[in-house]
Amino acid sequence: MSNDSLQKEFAKVVGQDNIMTSESEMHAYSYDSAVLDQVSPAMVVRPTSSEALGQVVKLCNDNELKLTVRGAGTNLSGGTIPHPGGIVCLTTALNNILEINEEDLYAVVEPGVVTAKFAAQVASKGLLYPPDPGSQAVSTLGGNVAENAGGLRALKYGVTKDYVMGVDFFDVNGELVKSGSRTVKCVTGYNLAGLMVASEGTLGVFEKLILKLVPPPKAIKSMMAEFDDVGAASQAVSAIIAAKIVPATLEFMDNFTIKTVENFRGAGLNTEAAALLLLEVDGHPAQVEDDAAQVQEICKQNGARQFTVAQDAKQRDAVWQARRDALPALARVKPTTVLEDATVPRSKIPDMMQALKRIAREYKLTIGTFGHAGDGNLHPTILTDKRDTQEWERVEKAIDEIFDVALDLGGTLSGEHGIGMAKSKFMHQEHGLAAIEYSRRMKSVLDPKDILNPGKMLGPLLA
């Protein structure tokens, strides 16, 4: 079919107003939040109904057009960089919260609902949706499920997969497949909803999500501990976990990040501290008091020179604003920000921190490190300028080495940012060739023409 005829076909499905083809528009959808080369699609379509979404998938399959579904495009692994000349399908108009069920504690949503808007709606009913990626003000729930997004509360509450009860999705033929259920328990058939989690748009296109909700904690306490030594802060993390306390949040910032955050907003952080731990415990008020006291004791035993407990909501907000500022503050330092999320078993955080220091020194790079220390999920952030080709070569070597170290320590390539195009070439190192081949066989059966987000996660399917 000619380009004109194809456009007419898509226009019949989504309406002419929801089709983009101009050069500037294609440029706008040629990249996402990963630092990768841009690739322009041939067309961007924006369905405004579930039916239209299914028809877009079918049209792509029938005409062998590569399809990349896109929520907010905030993924950090190149998951929404289109195939050259392919179609980008935006889910942003499919943004209805269809049900919040207070009796059975679930919600049904369309995939384009913005995470923070959903969390606020849920909170207004006195309930909690815990997954809280740093991008939640703009990211979509469909994108969160497709990346299995984490966030600050993952240590105690888990990640997105722990809240996915069901996914209705279009297969590559545009057939609607329903999976999961609205019940707490459901063991009928393969776990297709589970298969959709972290599938990065490669196996199906989500039409609706059934998400679990929980009651919010009755009490919360936020704290900040300052250390003169990064090793001591890492040991404190291990000691807190070993004491069988599960904070809702246990975050880390190194000295470079502390100074950069302080420059950014003047949050009153101690720029002399080698490391900060930002912590939150929640639950029953008596338990919270007990946990907070123990956390304080453990931090002091491990060399914390200052320990502050937020006394009110304003002080609590200040603690978490400082943490939320980490990435935007670091991103201002140099033109290119490479945010990694290789993750290690928690007990290996001290080794990982030492390795990062060595890698920064050896490759002469600026690396600020912050992140979810309680999950072993640090974010070493390389600040560079991609136009400096010599430095960029060193950056690429440093990234390879960060992955090698994480895997040697028994960790994983990604704790929450996904694989996309950025890390697909490393997958066999973590999972072995048999797992990659098994996944490829599954993908080739479910999507024989390799229509759905080709080149992501497993690399190119059809050579």
Ligand SMILES: Cc1cc2nc3c(=O)[nH]c(=O)nc-3n(C[C@H](O)[C@H](O)[C@H](O)COP(=O)(O)OP(=O)(O)OC[C@H]3O[C@@H](n4cnc5c(N)ncnc54)[C@H](O)[C@@H]3O)c2cc1C
């Ligand atoms: C400042 C910043 C902070 C961040 N903080 C965190 C964090 O704390 N934790 C974390 O986990 N991530 C974080 N991220 C990464 C990112 O926000 C998450 O991966 C998020 O889940 C992506 O959502 P999105 O709507 O932007 O999805 P997109 O980037 O648009 O898409 C992500 C993937 O989902 C697929 N997809 C989207 N919609 C559908 C659908 N309907 N059906 C099938 N597949 C679909 C896409 O094809 C793509 O593969 C951060 C990113 C930024 C820029």
